[in-house]
Amino acid sequence: MKKRISVFTLSVFLLSLILGSMLGVYADTPDGTIIYQSNFGECSSLADANLIYDQGEISDVRFENGKLVLDNRDNTDQDVFLKFDPAVKLPDGVDRFTISWEHTYLEDTGSSRYLAMNFFYRDTDNYSGSWLRCESNLFTCDVKLDGSFTHYEDLGEFEAADFGVTGGAGVTHNSKLVYDKGTLTAYVDGIKIGSGINENEVAEGEFGFMVKVECGVVLDNFIIYTGTGDPVYPGTETEPEDSGTPETADNSESSVPVPAATKTGDDLSTILIIAGVAIIAGVVILKIRGKKNTTK
Numbered sequence: 001m002k003k004r005i006s007v008f009t010l011s012v013f014l015l016s017l018i019l020g021s022m023l024g025v026y027a028d029t030p031d032g033t034i035i036y037q038s039n040f041g042e043c044s045s046l047a048d049a050n051l052i053y054d055q056g057e058i059s060d061v062r063f064e065n066g067k068l069v070l071d072n073r074d075n076t077d078q079d080v081f082l083k084f085d086p087a088v089k090l091p092d093g094v095d096r097f098t099i100s101w102e103h104t105y106l107e108d109t110g111s112s113r114y115l116a117m118n119f120f121y122r123d124t125d126n127y128s129g130s131w132l133r134c135e136s137n138l139f140t141c142d143v144k145l146d147g148s149f150t151h152y153e154d155l156g157e158f159e160a161a162d163f164g165v166t167g168g169a170g171v172t173h174n175s176k177l178v179y180d181k182g183t184l185t186a187y188v189d190g191i192k193i194g195s196g197i198n199e200n201e202v203a204e205g206e207f208g209f210m211v212k213v214e215c216g217v218v219l220d221n222f223i224i225y226t227g228t229g230d231p232v233y234p235g236t237e238t239e240p241e242d243s244g245t246p247e248t249a250d251n252s253e254s255s256v257p258v259p260a261a262t263k264t265g266d267d268l269s270t271i272l273i274i275a276g277v278a279i280i281a282g283v284v285i286l287k288i289r290g291k292k293n294t295t296k
């Protein structure tokens, strides 16, 4: 009888271990988990950066000095939408994330042309996001959540040229979007420049971005991660690249896009393997115990 209880206890222990590990991964993804990252250092095509077109195409795409150049200035036809392949999505149960990137607009980019970050992207008519742009002398920020726009024009001390669509081409900035359960806040160079709230927002869909017609932009240090703090780089305490520092060479870069879909798949496989091994071990133990009991 004593042995039966210990086998039962062991089974319950194994089962709770399996369920615990599954719930742990799917309901409680830690803040700072990177779901996409690229410094574009080892890329020579959009596919290398896990990017695909979803609408339109940019005639001049190239990688220079470890940065992605998207020169859409000759395109007067339609805005170009890009997204990730494999798709980048939030892990289940996560509704807080940060997108951070470095951008430089090219000379002669048209007035009010810009790069826009999209999230909860279902298609070109159905997504949320934010764009930061200059309109003549005015720097504006739009925040789009669940189809409703908030347009910010009074952004205080900012000079349009500093944010560079027309006058400020060639100036590199670090932008960041922080989404926290329906509240979106936009930062440029660490300064808050706009925000929007929509409590009805559903945290579903993919991540991507849009390059406006007549816009040329250089992208670097692109990262999407869970939570509103800092990203956690696996196996290292330091960031792989000091964002904002101009690059001369790309030797120091570790440019490996981390698509969410692959990560989630790997996690799932690991769980299934662990669960399988645990179940087999449990059955073997039960059989051995059973044999011992019958031989006694």
Ligand SMILES: [Ca+2]
Pocket (backbone or CB within 6 Å): 039, 040, 041, 065, 066, 067, 220, 221, 247, 253
């Ligand atoms: Ca780079």
